[in-house]
Amino acid sequence: MTEDWEARLRERGFRITPQRQLVLEAVETLRHATPEEILAEVQRTATGVNLSTVYRTLEVLEDVGLVTHAHIGHGPPTYHAVEEHVHIHLVCDRCKKVESVPSEVAEDFVRCLEDQYGFRTDISHVSVHGLCDSCKNRAFEPEADDLL
Amino acid sequence: MTEDWEARLRERGFRITPQRQLVLEAVETLRHATPEEILAEVQRTATGVNLSTVYRTLEVLEDVGLVTHAHIGHGPPTYHAVEEHVHIHLVCDRCKKVESVPSEVAEDFVRCLEDQYGFRTDISHVSVHGLCDSCKNRAFEPEADDLL
DNA sequence: CTGACCGCTGCGAACCTTTCGCAGCAACCT
DNA sequence: AGGTTGCTGCGAAAGGTTCGCAGCGGTCAG
Numbered sequence: 001m002t003e004d005w006e007a008r009l010r011e012r013g014f015r016i017t018p019q020r021q022l023v024l025e026a027v028e029t030l031r032h033a034t035p036e037e038i039l040a041e042v043q044r045t046a047t048g049v050n051l052s053t054v055y056r057t058l059e060v061l062e063d064v065g066l067v068t069h070a071h072i073g074h075g076p077p078t079y080h081a082v083e084e085h086v087h088i089h090l091v092c093d094r095c096k097k098v099e100s101v102p103s104e105v106a107e108d109f110v111r112c113l114e115d116q117y118g119f120r121t122d123i124s125h126v127s128v129h130g131l132c133d134s135c136k137n138r139a140f141e142p143e144a145d146d147l148l
Numbered sequence: 149m150t151e152d153w154e155a156r157l158r159e160r161g162f163r164i165t166p167q168r169q170l171v172l173e174a175v176e177t178l179r180h181a182t183p184e185e186i187l188a189e190v191q192r193t194a195t196g197v198n199l200s201t202v203y204r205t206l207e208v209l210e211d212v213g214l215v216t217h218a219h220i221g222h223g224p225p226t227y228h229a230v231e232e233h234v235h236i237h238l239v240c241d242r243c244k245k246v247e248s249v250p251s252e253v254a255e256d257f258v259r260c261l262e263d264q265y266g267f268r269t270d271i272s273h274v275s276v277h278g279l280c281d282s283c284k285n286r287a288f289e290p291e292a293d294d295l296l
Numbered sequence: 297c298t299g300a301c302c303g304c305t306g307c308g309a310a311c312c313t314t315t316c317g318c319a320g321c322a323a324c325c326t
Numbered sequence: 327a328g329g330t331t332g333c334t335g336c337g338a339a340a341g342g343t344t345c346g347c348a349g350c351g352g353t354c355a356g
Contacts (some may be wrong), residue, residue, distance in 0.1 A: 006287035015323050015332060035313085050335050055314065057333095071219060073274070076313065090267045101265060117249060119238045119283030126221070131275040133266030151339065153333085163303060163352050198306045205304095221316095224342065 002007050008064045021048055023057040027067050032089075032098055034076040072098060072127045089127035094135035098127070156212045167197055171205040175215050180237075181247055182224040191243060214227050220275045234272050239279035247280065 005024055006016050014020075019042075027033060028040035033041070039054045058079055062068045072091045074135040078098075103148040106123050113119045130136075152213035153163050153172055162168075175181060179288075181189070187202045208228055209215045215295075217225040220239045226246075235248040254271050261267045 010324095013239060013332090015334065017323075019334070048335075051313095052336080053317075053334055064290070071221060072276070074225070077222070086267075087177075090261065090265065090269075091275075092267075093270070099265065099267070101168070101261070105260050105264065108192055108255055111280075112253050113238065113249070113276070116240065116253065117247065118284070119240075119247070119278055121238075121276055121278040121286045122241070125241075126219070126268055126274045127275040128261070128267075128268055130261075130269040130271075132268075136266070136268045161303095165304065165352075167305070196306075199342095200307080200344075201305055 012064050019053050020057050028081045031080050032078040086124050091127045091129050092132035160212050166202050168205050177228045179228050180226045237275035239275045239277050242283035
């Protein structure tokens, strides 16, 4: 973790607290974690931390641009640290596995939406659903319909 | 609405009920409706219908392939009728407007994911977020950060 | 047409995730 | 060190979705 997260917060008038540090570290450690999971990770160090604090902290960290969240379907959103390389989440509706691919594969798609519809896409915000390589090859089984 | 929705249900051993007909009609009328909105529409005809019935009915209708749902971010999912022409939802994070565009614009993107990662995309399931034409031109205003 | 299953519905409560109000604590400035 | 006031923990509330149950009513056999 870079060391300027404190500056990032201070700049915007936020205070530096252990909770914020722990939540940020948890997000960076876990990658693609839900608030609940982040809480669990944080509590390995500080038992007393509350779930509402996690939510409030994530909001702040997102506000100052240290973390982002993405939706992977019905479930709760997942948070991850902001990093150099933006990526797209491919979520398998069958096995729930999340794969990250570089956003370059969507470059043309994004440009097309901008050119044709004037729509500026935030490609990393929502995941792409479907079936992963292994699952699509054994499609049409009982659980096939308990997709998201 | 085609007339074979009854057959569609019967085939799979489901019964034909007024509730199911009304929910299906509501979905077709409203396009992009949440369960809550569907309930309201249904209740214009039959006051007594319950919200749990709407949920259960949507599940059944989705199971037999008469409706689908898509996620537009934090909010509840939206349901729409299955139709010939699959589309992608562009959701503006600023004004919340939902725009539908033909799925062809994503053809290359989808093919690329399949070729490079073996991932079979269900492009209509999750919406694409970003800023619509009008909103992106007046970006960076106070509400800019209450995005999804 | 009639009777009898049992699937479907309405209702209320439970559940889960997220938000809020409040009082006390503690980070920051001076 | 001391005062402000932002942040936290806690409990409750809110919002969306699911579940259990008893009774109604589609459906099908007779």
